[in-house]
Amino acid sequence: MLSPLFLLSLVGLSTQLVIDKFASPDSNALGNWHGCDEGDGITCTFGSGKLTVKATDTDYSFYTQLNGGCQDVTGMNSQYLHVKISGSSDFSIALQQNNPSCDETLSPYPQTWDIVYAPDYTVNGDIYVPLSHFNINKQKAVGFAFKAFRSTTATTFSLVEIVTSLPSGRTVPAKKPTGPLIFQCTRPNSIAFGIDDGVPELAQRTMQIIKDAGIKVTFFTVGSALTDPEGNFTAIYKEALDRGHQVALHSMTHPKLEGLIPASKIDQEFQQSLSTVQQKLGSRVSTKYFRAPYGTDGALTRQKLETAVGGGSRVINWSIDIEDWLWGESSTPEKQVEAVKRDIARGGNLFVSHYLYPSTVEYFPEFIRLAKATGKQIMRVDQCLEDPNAPPL
Ligand SMILES: [Zn+2]
Structure with missing residues (x-):
């Protein structure tokens, strides 16, 4: 047969x-x-x-x-x-x-x-x-x-x-380089907080909670926030760098990058974001690390990021979602804690969080307590990904 x-x-x-x-x-x-x-x-x-x-x-x-x-x-x-x-x-x-x-x-x-x-x-x-x-x-x-x-x-x-083969006469282009899309820490027994955009009124309280907990985290900053003189974010993230936290990219104006038409606008977002963080915060920013607004992924976003940063990019998504976007301003804000418990139970070890709502910030010590209760060590995203360029633990 x-x-x-x-x-x-x-x-x-x-x-x-x-x-x-x-x-x-x-x-x-x-x-x-x-x-x-x-x-x-x-x-x-x-x-x-x-x-x-x-x-x-x-x-x-x-x-x-x-x-x-x-x-x-x-x-x-x-x-x-x-x-x-x-x-x-x-x-x-x-x-x-x-x-x-x-x-x-x-x-x-x-x-x-x-x-x-x-x-x-x-x-x-x-x-x-x-x-x-x-x-x-x-x-x-x-x-x-x-x-x-x-x-x-x-x-x-x-x-x-x-x-198994191409039709005769047909050719394919070379692979355009893309950085990896990451949802999970790789270092054994590690867990990390990736903290994105926030509001100025809640920044100091957030920083104090992190300081009191004695942990190091990764902040993904929107470029336009650094250029807004009212927000004081440049001073906030400079201080975060001084305290040993990682600061990385989160676009210039926070759009869904992949949907921008024409596609040259995606390049502009990366170029402006890069030049702004370097101008405002200096060379200590981790410009190879990027969190996409809304976690939106697409080929153009990954290819253009890889080009903009000169190779070695890493797109950092998450496996623990505090769901502040869903519950932060609801009548049941405690569901943010339930979301963290659920994702930790499923094996998640990389957070997405913001400091946009008072309820989220008030639960932040509880998120940290839950992370520590896993027995894993809380560290920066570059450390949890075993990046040889990350500072030692
Ligand atoms: Zn964001």
């Missing part, structure tokens, strides 16, 4: 694996889950073996999975993802990597992904991306995500497959 793959090679076809033909809204051609994020930012319509995606927000994605847990695709590294589309190609394609336990109930899930910009690989509706352009642990692949749709024009998908 000849294997199906052998028969395919006999007739000269190069299809290795059909992943999705959009025949059903619930599952793909492999029998695995596929679907869109829930919410107002995306509309996904299935019909006649096609999926049409219309998105108004770059945070929303469509996913088609290779496996519910982990799929080893290391053997396909010299092969190509082929996607057939019509309509806009102005979106990103990610290959997602699961966490070490291959368990979607743990945090983070997924562990990370690498990402490419679809227009770079599209000719007449055929997208070919070498799997080698996705720099992840390919023993732990989850599946592909089509995300960060930048155009109001819809995209219609009709096929996702892996092929």
Whole structure:
């Protein structure tokens, strides 16, 4: 009995694996889950073996999975993802990597992904991306995500497959460098606070709580805050640097970077942010470390950051969300504490937090207590990622 793959090679076809033909809204051609994020930012319509995606927000994605847990695709590294589309190609394609336990109930899930910009690989509706352009642990692949749709024009998908070779005459571009997207500390027994934007009225109290706890943290600062004379943030972050905290980038004006049109505005955000922190805070700022506003990720953001900082960039997301954006001003602010407990229980060890609301700041000693109660050591993000350039613990 000849294997199906052998028969395919006999007739000269190069299809290795059909992943999705959009025949059903619930599952793909492999029998695995596929679907869109829930919410107002995306509309996904299935019909006649096609999926049409219309998105108004770059945070929303469509996913088609290779496996519910982990799929080893290391053997396909010299092969190509082929996607057939019509309509806009102005979106990103990610290959997602699961966490070490291959368990979607743990945090983070997924562990990370690498990402490419679809227009770079599209000719007449055929997208070919070498799997080698996705720099992840390919023993732990989850599946592909089509995300960060930048155009109001819809995209219609009709096929996702892996092929062993390119059509004759077809070439692919070189991989554009991207820094890693990080959700988790790697140093054993480490836990870290990444603290983003805040309001001036709550800055001193936040700094005092951190000082009283005797911990070192990482602040991601918005460039425009440093240029606002009313806010005094330049003095606040200078003092933070003096106290041994890490200070890093959080864009210039805090937009969803990936959605900026034209894309040159993304470059401007990075350039202005870099020049502002260097001018106001000097050379001690960790300019290779960046937290994206809203955690929004896309290929353009990662490629342009990598270029702007001259290589070695790290995009720092999180695996513990205090959910201040959800509960900080609600009638149940204690749910911020519940959120921290939940994410710690799932294995998270990298916080996202702000000092925007009085309730968040009042719970900050409790967040620190919960972090310490894990038995892990609280440290700066660069230290928890074992960066050789980080100061010693
Ligand atoms: Zn922010």
